[in-house]
Amino acid sequence: MSTLMSSVPTDLRPSGHIQRQRRIERIVVAILMVIASSGVIITTGIVFSLVQPTYRFFTERAISGYGNEEFVGVEESAESGVRDSSELGFADESQIQYAEPVTLGEFFGSTAWYPQYGDGDFGVWPLLVGTFLIMLTASIIAVPAGIGIAFFLSQYASQRARRILKPVLELLAGVPTVVFGFFALFFIGPNIAKNIWPFNEVGIYSGLSAGITVGLMILPTMATLADDAISAVPNSLVEGAFALGATRREVCTGVILPAGLSGIMAAIIIALSRAIGETTIVLLAAGSQAVWTFNLGKEMQTMASYIGFAGIGDQPVDSKGYQTIFAVGLLLFIITFGLNMLSRKVVKRFREVYE
């Protein structure tokens, strides 16, 4: 008894190594907290980098050209805030042309988008219509086929078939967009888009070939998300329907589809927002002209592909052309952000709660 008593420490404060552990713990938590804020910093960065130049696009005069020349080939300055002629290296300041700020009325009210020529036309409608048309084409392909694949995988496929088909979808989902772009330009365009469009002769570049390819690109995403939505439908419902004598198809269309509709809707919205933001495929397959047209057989630009296109032709910082990148980017960001919010709302609002 007495030997046991003597081993109990009389000092009840934590011993040295426990205090050290606590110190380490505090330091670790502090470091992790800093790291965890990186996501918030990136979001702030995105919003700030988009909003500030867009504000200037709509409120300030900007350089639009020099003499009669376009900006192509002008040595650019790395610093932002180049508004002084000497910084641009021009001897004669009077030759620099300034463009008036673009009004919101022109941006949303005009159907001409020629930011690179002369004073420029900055009506965003051709880009919006191009984006919409290509998104529509893509969804006509990806939405039904994606839901079909999801039904097949979850209801019809055997365990073994699933094990083979899932990796096929994963492989397709892992194909880089530039590879799809190449495929669109040299296969879908000449072999498919050219042959199925009845209204006009389809050239090398067309919204149709871009839209088809974007649809094929988002197909695995659509299928996987729809599969998740279908899996969320409780088994008791499915088995109940079978017990009533429903066939597999009737279970799919009559029970699973309505019960999983919120998830499927959310999947569609997410797939569409990916189609809207797709850049490289459209850039390669749909050409580089923002034509005001509703004809898919023609060249067109989407918001995303315009941004990529504007980045290829190096434009001086703070020129009108450079600022369009941010104005269009902000619009694209708002639209995709809105769609993502919508998909979350749909899941919450229309979820059928079972059990």
Added chain:
Amino acid sequence: MTASNFIASLADSTSRARRNKNAGFLVVLWASLLLAIVTLATLVINTLVSGVGSLSVDFLTWFPSPFPEDSGIQSALFGSLWVTLTSGVVSLILALGTAIYLEEFTNPNSRLQRFITTNIQTLAGVPSIVYGILGLAFVVRGPLGWGFTVGSAAATLTMMVLPLMIVATREALKAVPSSLREGSYALGATRWQTVYRQVLPAARPGIATGSILGVSRALGESAPLILLGALAYVSYNPTGFDSDFTVLPLLIFKWSTEVQEEFRGLAAAAIIVLLLLLFALNLIAIIIRDRSRIRW
């Protein structure tokens, strides 16, 4: 369709009509599936047919040039290696830190956790080209002003991959059962000791597969780099974070846009190399996943 309608439809339909409809439905499902399989097959075959002729050892070791007959991809291979490795390592560190903080050190229903989670979900839905804009405004020009270098490309891709990596690592941490943590606490370990010695080793396979998938996203991404204005025909390998560079997807893009017919073969050959690299990465991820399937 309401429940009563549904049941009525079961009773009314004759068996022949039902059988036809069932068969039709199955045909539609098969057609959807076939679309995915045919797409993948056509894409691979089309690329192989146009690219195999240009594949050679010289193609791997020569540098890109404006002349198709003596073009290769060496600098793009090294550029891809530099950019992908850097962004992979940095985003893994950031993602791990965020995931550990959210999963192990915060209350699941706290305001802070919900705020950061929503924020990450938002970031995951942002199109890649918007990350390019962020990189252009902050890293290439603007405050950092790094120019079109390995460092700015890696930074841009890191920001792009980060949300995916965070989601993947969080899933991996979530899959570790809480009994493991509680056992560790019962033995007197602190939170960090528990995370470091119990949770992380148990979650390692999940983290590895998640980060490999993130890295393969970075390896194949082209849109933000096109916007950054990276050069395509770089005739030397990167020597540091501040050197010029090109990557495989950029070179493929550039070659695809060239008018001369010969470049198409080069682009296809470069695609074959890129797809092989991606395939290898995915294979590693699958092997890790299958090897370490721990049943809790």
